[in-house]
Amino acid sequence: xxxxxWWVLLLAAAHPGYAQLKDSLKISDMTMPSSPGxxxxxxxxxxxxxxxxxxxxxxxxxxxxxxxxxxxxxYWLTNKPNLTFERYLNNKFPILQTFNVSAATFRTDTTTSxxxxxRTQVFRFYYRRNREAMLQKKxxxxxxxxxxxxxxLDTVALAQKNKELRDMFDVQRNKGLVIVELxxxxxxxxxxxxxxxxxxxxxxxxxxxxxAPGKFPLDFIALGRYIWNSQDVSIGxxxxxxxxxxxxLSANYQKGRFDLSAEYVNRHDLKNGxxxxxxxxxxxxxxSDSFYxxxxxxxxxxxxxxxxxxxxxxxxxxxxxxRLNNGH
Amino acid sequence: xxxxKRKESADLTVNPGSDVILNITIGNAQIGASxxxxxxxxxxxxxxxxxxxxxxxxxxxxxxxxxxxxNVLDTNSLTNGIVVTYAFSTCTPSVILYQxxxxxxxxxxxxxxxxxxx
Numbered sequence: 001x002x003x004x005x006w007w008v009l010l011l012a013a014a015h016p017g018y019a020q021l022k023d024s025l026k027i028s029d030m031t032m033p034s035s036p037g038x039x040x041x042x043x044x045x046x047x048x049x050x051x052x053x054x055x056x057x058x059x060x061x062x063x064x065x066x067x068x069x070x071x072x073x074x075y076w077l078t079n080k081p082n083l084t085f086e087r088y089l090n091n092k093f094p095i096l097q098t099f100n101v102s103a104a105t106f107r108t109d110t111t112t113s114x115x116x117x118x119r120t121q122v123f124r125f126y127y128r129r130n131r132e133a134m135l136q137k138k139x140x141x142x143x144x145x146x147x148x149x150x151x152x153l154d155t156v157a158l159a160q161k162n163k164e165l166r167d168m169f170d171v172q173r174n175k176g177l178v179i180v181e182l183x184x185x186x187x188x189x190x191x192x193x194x195x196x197x198x199x200x201x202x203x204x205x206x207x208x209x210x211x212a213p214g215k216f217p218l219d220f221i222a223l224g225r226y227i228w229n230s231q232d233v234s235i236g237x238x239x240x241x242x243x244x245x246x247x248x249l250s251a252n253y254q255k256g257r258f259d260l261s262a263e264y265v266n267r268h269d270l271k272n273g274x275x276x277x278x279x280x281x282x283x284x285x286x287x288s289d290s291f292y293x294x295x296x297x298x299x300x301x302x303x304x305x306x307x308x309x310x311x312x313x314x315x316x317x318x319x320x321x322x323r324l325n326n327g328h
Numbered sequence: 329x330x331x332x333k334r335k336e337s338a339d340l341t342v343n344p345g346s347d348v349i350l351n352i353t354i355g356n357a358q359i360g361a362s363x364x365x366x367x368x369x370x371x372x373x374x375x376x377x378x379x380x381x382x383x384x385x386x387x388x389x390x391x392x393x394x395x396x397x398x399n400v401l402d403t404n405s406l407t408n409g410i411v412v413t414y415a416f417s418t419c420t421p422s423v424i425l426y427q428x429x430x431x432x433x434x435x436x437x438x439x440x441x442x443x444x445x446x
Contacts, residue, residue, distance in 0.1 A: 073406060076406040076407040076409075078409075079355060079356055079407075079409045079411040079427050080355050080356050080357070080411070081353065081355040081356075081411045081413050081425055081427075082353065082355060082413075083355055083356060083357050084353060084354060084355070084357065085354070085357050085358065085359055085403075087357070088357035088404075089357075138359050141359045141361075141401055141403065142359060142360075142361040142376050142377060143361070143376070144361075145359070145360060145361035145399040145400070145401060145436075146361040146362070146363055146375040146376045146399075147363065147397075147399065148363040148365070148372065148397045149397075150331050150333055150397070150399060150436070150438040150440075151331075153331060153399060153436060155329040155331070155436070158329065158401055158436070159329050159434065162401060162402075162403050162434055165359075165403055166403070166405060169405075
């Protein structure tokens with residue numbers, strides 16, 4: 001993983017687009033696995049992933065030994081002169097704006113796997129009340145910005161309004177919205193960790209639909225996912241040549257620093273006519289801006305050795321550390 | 329929160345015959361506001377979002393300088409890029425675009441511009 005981290009830093013230094021982005025890296029850009037490649041390999045704590053705002057450039061870590069992912073949203077690497085705030089807000093099909101590509105790596109004692117994936121929001125709808133609140137916030141910011149002498153700007157008030165506006169755009173936590181996210185990934189592995197043996201062996205495409213009613217404590221995510229293995233090479237929980245159809249539902253509750261979810265996924269092996277299921281409870285607790293405790297308990301898909309028990313800390317590397325390592 | 333300032337000036341040739349209209353577009357889904365005034369005036373002609381602002385006829389404008397301050401707050405977490413388009417109808421050039429970027433997410437970019445009508 002250390003190597004991957006250094007590669008990311010090298011990439012950031014070498015590529016002008018990334019060089020700009022490295023300065024905007026922040027703690028929330030480095031979160032637990034949710035990249036499509038990691039979900040495909042059953043390496044994410046939750047099987048039903050919440051649709052999320054794309055990151056301009058992000059890093060996800062499993063841990064320093066097992067692997068992680070990097071992702072980028074190409075649309076934002078160039079300026080968009082005609083994309084006003086209103087157009088962005090009212091775009092119900094932000095496919096290009098949210099099209100995020102990622103690469104992930106994860107390893108076991110005998111296998112190294114790599115994957116490439118994408119995710120995009122094919123439909124995004126904010127309830128009218130939310131849209132009006134966002135436009136009102138925009139007006140408040142404009143009023144604060146309409147001064148001729150920049151030194152007279154009220155930066156404290158602007159920072160506060162900016163935070164409030166960004167919270168409104170948080171599709172993971174905000175209420176009163178419907179998001180349909182499409183994702184896909186292709187994974188390959190190299191038995192014995194030999195590069196010449198690297199071959200594609202698992203692919204998948206899926207959709208997550210999040211409905212967060214405006215005045216209801218729970219929100220819901222429906223999952224539909226099709227996975228097919230092209231080779232008899234072990235990757236994740238299902239080592240055999242098969243075609244899997246997953247469908248499931250999760251219910252989520254968020255309050256303060258807690259984020260609780262219960263998820264049920266049914267996995268149908270189309271080739272062998274077998275059915276598997278997974279029932280999990282996942283809890284996230286924000287200890288601080290840079291540390292989250294995560295716990296996942298339940299039953300995984302496998303027929304045997306299927307107890308799911310994850311307890312750990314999500315940690316993030318600060319922007320300052322990234323820049324220090326990159327510069328020296 | 330830092331404020332990055334950039335001063336620029338541009339010459340505009342006014343084509344006679346019709347009014348000059350100004351539109352300012354803040355791109356990259358960012359939020360900005362402008363203050364527009366003529367250099368010899370103490371009061372602003374317009375403030376905030378500038379849409380279809382009538383500046384005057386060609387004869388009125390020749391020899392004048394329009395001072396425009398545009399402050400843009402980086403509200404878009406996906407990019408630090410700032411891009412502002414100034415469109416002057418019946419002028420040459422009719423569109424002037426300024427692109428820049430703030431160093432840190434959430435900063436402010438200020439464009440302090442002089443448009444000289446010729």
